Amino acid sequence: MKKIMNSASTYVDDVLAGLVLAHPRLALGGSANRVVHRAGGARKGKVGITSGGGSGHLPLFTGYVGQGMLDSCSIGNVFEGPNVESCIDAIKIADGGAGVLRLYGNYGGDRMNFDMAGEFLEGEIETTTVLGTDDVASASPDEGKKRRGVAGIIYAYKIAGAKAEEGADLSAVTATAAKAVAATKTIGLALSPCQVPGSAKPTFEIAADEFELGMGIHGEPGLWRSKLKPADEIVDDMLSRLLEERPAGHGGRVSVLVNSLGATPLEELLIMYRRVAAKLRETGIDIVQPLVGHYATSMEMAGASISLCFLDEELEHLLSAPSGSPFWEVK
Amino acid sequence: MKKIMNSASTYVDDVLAGLVLAHPRLALGGSANRVVHRAGGARKGKVGITSGGGSGHLPLFTGYVGQGMLDSCSIGNVFEGPNVESCIDAIKIADGGAGVLRLYGNYGGDRMNFDMAGEFLEGEIETTTVLGTDDVASASPDEGKKRRGVAGIIYAYKIAGAKAEEGADLSAVTATAAKAVAATKTIGLALSPCQVPGSAKPTFEIAADEFELGMGIHGEPGLWRSKLKPADEIVDDMLSRLLEERPAGHGGRVSVLVNSLGATPLEELLIMYRRVAAKLRETGIDIVQPLVGHYATSMEMAGASISLCFLDEELEHLLSAPSGSPFWEVK
C-alpha cells in the first residue's frame, strides 16, 4: 500500500503537527507532544473529558476535541494505545478542577494505560471511566462489557461533552456518557485492509470478491465472510442486527452514523444511507441529525460501519447542543 | 475494486437519493431527477449559479449547493457529463429572474452540454459561463484556457456564491467567478486508480511503488511518474509549481486546499499540509481558512491535490462570508 509520508518513525508526529496547523482551535501538548487539547485550555469549574487511543483513525480521536465535546486526547503510535505518560498529561490538561471523565474505546492496552494514569494522579485529580463498547460484532449482548469501541463512541463524546458544558458534575457527566454508550450500537463491514506505516504487510487478507461482516478496525476477525452482495441486502443484514438491540421502551427516534473506514467513498456511504433511511422509516423510526462521512477510519482500509444511537429526550437534547470540534460542529 | 452498491445502472440515482435524504437542505429535481438544488428553491432577484459534471467526485459538485454557494447542479453518470436536459433543468431551477451563471469544470463534453442548454433557453433566461481551469498540469500557462478544472473550482463556487448573495448582478458575479478561477491553481498526484461502476478494469495502471504527478481525476496522463518519495519532497515540488503561477502583485495571503482524491486518508493530507504551511511561511505567505479533507474526489482513487487561492481583499472578504452548503459551511 502506498502512503504519502516522510518515514514510519515520523508519521504520527507529522500528522499531529499538520492537524493543529490546519485547525488553530486545537493545540498540541504533553511532555512528548502526544496530547491534543483545546487551544484555550481547560475551562475552570467544568468537568473535563479526555479520550485517547492509537493513531490511524482520524478524525477519531483528536478531531473531536473542542467546545461541547472533548477537552483533550492522548495519542499513541498507529494502532497502539497512548503511553501512560501521555494519558497522565491528557488528564491533567483536561482538568478544570471539577474532575475528569476518561472516555475511550474498550481495548486492553488503552485500558491499562488510562487506569495506570488515573492511579498516578490519585489524590490529585478525581477521575472516572466510561468505555466505548458499541461494536455488536465483537461479543454477544450478554457479554456487552467485552465489546470493543468503534465509530459510535463519537455519540458519547458529543452527548457527554454537552452535559459537561451545561455545568453538570463529574458523576452526572459520567452517568450520561455511560447512557450514551449503552444507547449506541455499531456494526461494520470490511472490504480491504490498510497497512501500518513501516509494516511489511497489510493488516489482513481478503479475497478480491469478498467482504467480511463485523470485522474490527484493526483487522480483528468478524462474524462471517461472503462474496459481495447488493448494498441493500448488506445494509438490511447490518440494520437487523442493530435493531435487535433496540432498548426496551425506546421512543422511536435515532441518530444514524454511516461511516467510511477510509477508502470507501461518500458515494457508497450514501447508497447505504438511502437504504438505512428507507428501512427505518418502514420500522416507524425517525432519524435525527444523520451523519454520513469519514468519522472514524483505519487509514486507507475500505469498508463502512453503521451506528444507531437510540435517543431519549435527554440524549436528543444533548445531541443537538452546540459543539465546536473541527470534525463535528453543531451550531 | 470492490464497491458497496446495488448495480452499476442504479449507482448514481441511489447516491443522489441518499444525498438528499442525508442533507434535507438539498432537494432532487429536474425531469430525470438529475438536478440537485436548494430545498427552498431559487431566491427571487438573486443571480443564480449552477454547476454540474459527472458523478463520482463527491462532495463535488452537488455537495456545494447551498446558501452562499451554488443554487443547483446537474449530474451525469459516473465520469460523464450531465445531459443537455439536466443542464436545462438546472439553469431553470437556479433562475431567480436575475440570470444564471454556469460555473463548471473545463471538460469538452460538459461544455457542449451546458452551451447547448444555454442556447435552448436563449431569450428566456440570461446565462453566462465561467469555466474552472485550475489544474496547472493540464496545459502550460500560455494555454491556460485549455486547462481542465479540478478541486480548486470550489473556491470559485464559494466566492461567486457570496457575491451573488450580496446582490451583485449577473455581470459582476460572472466577473468575480472568473477572477476566483484565475486566482486558483491546483496540482494533483495519483497513487492508484478507481473503477467506474460496471467497468471491468480500473481507470489507469500504475506500479506498486510509483506515483504520478499531475494526473487528471479521470486518469488523464500527468507530468511524470516516479518511485514514491518522501512526502516533504513531493509537496515541495507541487508547491513550487503552484507558486510559479503566483499572480504579479499578489499581496501575500492565500487559502490552501489539501484534498484527498478518495482513498488517501486524512493522516496523509495532514502530513502534506504540515509541509505546505511550513513552506508558505518561509515564503512569507499567510494562510487564510485552510481546507484539508475530502473536497473533490474520484471515488476510491488514491492521491491528493493541493490548491492555492491567491487572495486579494475582495476574494478574502467573499471567502469568509457565510455559506451553508453541506460540505463547506462558513458561519
Add this chain to the structure above:
Amino acid sequence: MTGITVHTIRNAVEIANTRMATLEEELNRADSQLGDGDTGVMLSRVLGKFSETDISTSPDVGGALQMLARAAAATTGSSLGTLFMTALLAIGKKTKGMASVPWSDLSDLLQAALEAMIQRGGASLGDKTVLDAIHAVAMATQGVDDQAHIATKASHAADQALISFQGKPCKIGRARMFADKSIGIDDPGMLGFVRLVNALAAGR
C-alpha cells in the same frame, strides 16, 4: 422518386437500432482501448430511445428530427451523443416544414450538420473523429440524387475513411491524451458511424 420523409427516418432508426444489437460490443471494445468504453452502450441507449419515440405525429422531417434531438438530450451526456444531437438540430432546422426532402439535398444537409458539430465540439477535420467519416460521406454524395447510388457511394466512402485514418493519431477527446497509442486503432465514434452507414445502405 420519393425523397426523405418522416417514414424514411423511422425506417433508418429501426435499422440502426437493430444493428446496435451486435455493434454495441464492438464499439465498447473500440472505445475501451483508449477511452472509457461506453460508445456502444451510449449509442444503444440513444437509438433505443429513438425507437420508442413516436415521430409519426410530426408532419415534417424537421419536426421529427427535433423530436429525436430532444430524446437524445434526455438520454446521454456523452460527447458523441451531444454531437449527434447537434447534428439532428442542425438538419432539423434546414428541413423544417418539409414533408419530403430530396435525396440530392443530403450532402448539403450533412455538410450543415458537420459545421454545427465543429462549432459545438471545437474539433477540426483530420483530428480522427466521427467528423472525418461524415465529411467523407458528404463529399462522396455531392450531386448524387437517387437513394440507391447514394447508398453505394456513402457506404464505400465511409469504409475508405475508416481505413485511411487507421494509421493516423487521434487529436481530440479522451484518446488525444494517448495520441501515439491511437495510431492503428479505430476511433470509436468514426467506427460507429461507418458501421451504421453500412447498415443503412444495405437496408438492414
Add this chain to the structure above:
Amino acid sequence: MTGITVHTIRNAVEIANTRMATLEEELNRADSQLGDGDTGVMLSRVLGKFSETDISTSPDVGGALQMLARAAAATTGSSLGTLFMTALLAIGKKTKGMASVPWSDLSDLLQAALEAMIQRGGASLGDKTVLDAIHAVAMATQGVDDQAHIATKASHAADQALISFQGKPCKIGRARMFADKSIGIDDPGMLGFVRLVNALAAGR
C-alpha cells in the same frame, strides 16, 4: 554474598539491552504470526531507554525501579510494555528504601509483580502470556538464596514453560482472536521474557 543492588539492576539492563540486538527480530517475527509484529521493537525501545536512564543517583533499589517505570511510561503504550511497567512499580514499592535486596526475596517479588500484572491486565495464569513464564520462574526460585543457583533454576524453568505452552492456545491479547491458530506458536511476550532470563542467567 551481596544481594540485589542498584548496580545489579544496572548490569541486568545492560545485558538485556545488548541481547535485544539479536532478539528484536525474533520477537517481531513471533508477534507478527498473530499479533502486530512489534514486540521486539517495543522491548528494544524500552530497554534502550532504560540504558540511557541514569539510575545510579538512586540510593535504593525501589527508587531505581521507579525511575525505570517512569521511563517506560514515556516510551511505550503497548500491553507488554505497560505490564512491564506495572511489574517494576510493584517490585519498586516492595523494595523502597532498600539499598540491597536479598536474592532469597526474588521469588516473592516476582510473585508480587505477577499479582499486579494480573490485576492490571485481566489475564489469568494459563492464558499463555508472559505471566506464565514469570510464574514458572517465581515457583522455581522459591526458597533459593544464592544468585548462581537462582540463575540456573530460573533459566531452566523459563525454558520449560515455553515448551509446555507451545501446544496450548492463547487466550488473551490479539492472538486470542485466533486461539486455534496460536497452538504450536510461541507467545511473543513469553518468548521475550524467557530469552532475557536466559541471557541474564548466563551473564550476557
